[in-house]
Amino acid sequence: MSSYLSEPELKKFVDSLPTRRLAAEALIRDRRGRVLVVEPNYKSDWTVPGGTVEAGEDPRTGCFREVVEEIGLHLPAGRLLVVAHGVAMGIWGDSVSFVYDGGVIDADTPITVQEEELLGHRWVAPGELEQYVRSALAHRLRTGLAALEDGTTAELVDGPR
Numbered sequence: 001m002s003s004y005l006s007e008p009e010l011k012k013f014v015d016s017l018p019t020r021r022l023a024a025e026a027l028i029r030d031r032r033g034r035v036l037v038v039e040p041n042y043k044s045d046w047t048v049p050g051g052t053v054e055a056g057e058d059p060r061t062g063c064f065r066e067v068v069e070e071i072g073l074h075l076p077a078g079r080l081l082v083v084a085h086g087v088a089m090g091i092w093g094d095s096v097s098f099v100y101d102g103g104v105i106d107a108d109t110p111i112t113v114q115e116e117e118l119l120g121h122r123w124v125a126p127g128e129l130e131q132y133v134r135s136a137l138a139h140r141l142r143t144g145l146a147a148l149e150d151g152t153t154a155e156l157v158d159g160p161r
Helices: 007-016 059-071 126-131 135-150
Strands: 021-029 035-040 050-052 080-086 095-104 118-124 154-158
Touching (some): 021 135
Antiparallel strands (some): 021 035, 021 050, 035 118, 080 095
């Protein structure tokens, strides 16, 4: 007699496992060290290029696909800088956000914002990020900047503890 689960039993088990939403963000800088932020039309706080990772897509691909869609830039897919776990984040549940190096571009590089989602963009000094983005995102971005400096990859945990 086999101890393996039947197909229906395996499906029931898999369906019972927790799920996490995935997002990926690009940390794009100018030559002065400022961070590119974008203003969405669907919420009050600013964000950075990137977004939800689609089913069947890895986070790096999703990140740089979103960069092309949102701001029209075809950037080299940089290395992973930060993995941030959002734990028990209210309506969003559990999530994982990946921050990738979007590289350094000239501040006057033409940026075409996706009008369906974005109102505009601007360059922001790292010390002023909280004036535009949520504090958790500002923390991820500054952690990403530190990871660029020391060659590491950081892991963060946000949410209730």
